[in-house]
Amino acid sequence: MAQPQVHTNTGLSAKIDTSIAHEARVYDYWLGGKDNYPADRALGDAIAGHIPAIQTMAKANRAFLGRSVRYLVRECGITQFLDIGTGIPTAGNTHEVAQRAEPGARVVYVDNDPIVLAHARALMSSSPQGKTAFIHADLHDPDSILSDTTLADTLDFDRPIAIMLVAVLMYFENDDDPHGIVAKLLAAVPSGSYLVITHPTADFDERAMARVVHSAEDAGITFHPRTRAETESLFAGTELVEPGVVPVVTWRPDLAERAATLVADPESAWYWAGVGRKP
Template identity: 65%
Template sequence: MSDSGRTVTRLSTTIDTTKPNEARFYDYWLGGVDNYPADRALGDEIASHIPGLRAMVRTNRAFLGRAVRYVMTELGITQFLDIGTGLPTARNVHEVAQEVDPSARIVYVDKDPLVMAHARALMGSTPQGRTAFIHADLHDPDSILTDPALIDTLDLDRPVAIMLAMVAMYLPDEADPHGIIARLLDAVPSGSSLTISHVTGDFDMRGMARAAQVGERAGKTIVPRTRAEIETLFAGTDLIEPGVVTLEDWHPELAEEPLFKAEPYAGPSWAWAGAGRKP
């Protein structure tokens, strides 16, 4: 289908509970209830190759909250574009952001129709702020950037914090993740930020490779990348200290009380994380 000369992919709004889905098996790892047997089966099989996976996804959720607080308190950004939002859970971006500044504005983006069905849970906003949801896919950044909900909610003449928490790992190299991220950065002004967390095989190459193979057999592309490869995703920004580090090591001083009961796991999360600022 064409929209002003641009090819537009219309996403399905059908919820197929017989096939595993990224948002739903992530919800399962977080201890949520919006998942089905197919999601739990794949989630368990992937987790069998990654010790402490459930603790890791909780650590990622905590990182996201710290990143929101950092860009607001240190960079003065009050607008967020959260892509790959996932199912509503504790401490969504707007909840964290609007505690810091009630006027914060947030646009959530996810391709999963179940997330869209639960979008009302993401719409709770302070009277001073705003939230919106877009049913779109990161593979098609223009479908996000031209959506009326984004244009109506965010002021693209002011800095925007682009949040890609555990979502770039679903972009294979042939999908051109660098080009997709560059397109997003081109749409926002100087002073905007980019936050990324991303799985890696740097801590256990074999274990992560097996987990990725499990996902591939189920039709879910999971691309672990090295620290150096993840650093290249920040092209066009100036990396914020301490750079690309483990989830646990990115500004731990901004931590809140734990959101979830901790599971015993002694090692680092198999993920790198960082943030950069567009000059």
């Protein structure tokens, strides 16, 4: 198996601080992973106290990632992915799903957590025909991603690319200009590229989500849920593919690998999800 190219942004620390909760490690905890620490588990449990089904929601979000990648490869012919905020590698990573459908698929992962960097080589091996790479960078500074030589070395910007922003934009307040960040990423890729977003929302239970926001802020983590309309606005500059921005469990359920992974209640996972195509 080919090993990924790994690049560390010199502006980010590679030191792992286990005393402070980190988004990627909390998510890993909810998914049943082992790369988390007491601070991460404490925040994960605090949020679960407000949303008992949070683990199910995290898994539903992960399942959507697989469905969207299968859709993009099989139905849209996309073989290049820029996965930002990838989190700690687990089963069903973007490159694994894509390369099962198209062995030559190429994927660049981006995350700002040094523990993700530590696992990049071990857990992101590519197929011999394809290629994977990892950039240690922060989406708050999209230029640091787009200017990284690893990106151009791995992906061909003359061909369409899918930008994956799965469960990451909730860590941006409006003052962080998430719309401008997304627009900058879209401007860098050619026509025919795609944008994939999932985003937690308070639309299904405003009071419970308010308590989640408070717990995250107490741990020093920004957490900004958005409405359906606000999530749709993040797709500006793209044409939404059917069925549009919908509850995450209802987006193309026919693409699930196993029917048993489907959840009947569309509001069982408090995420909006969608895929848009750049004209």
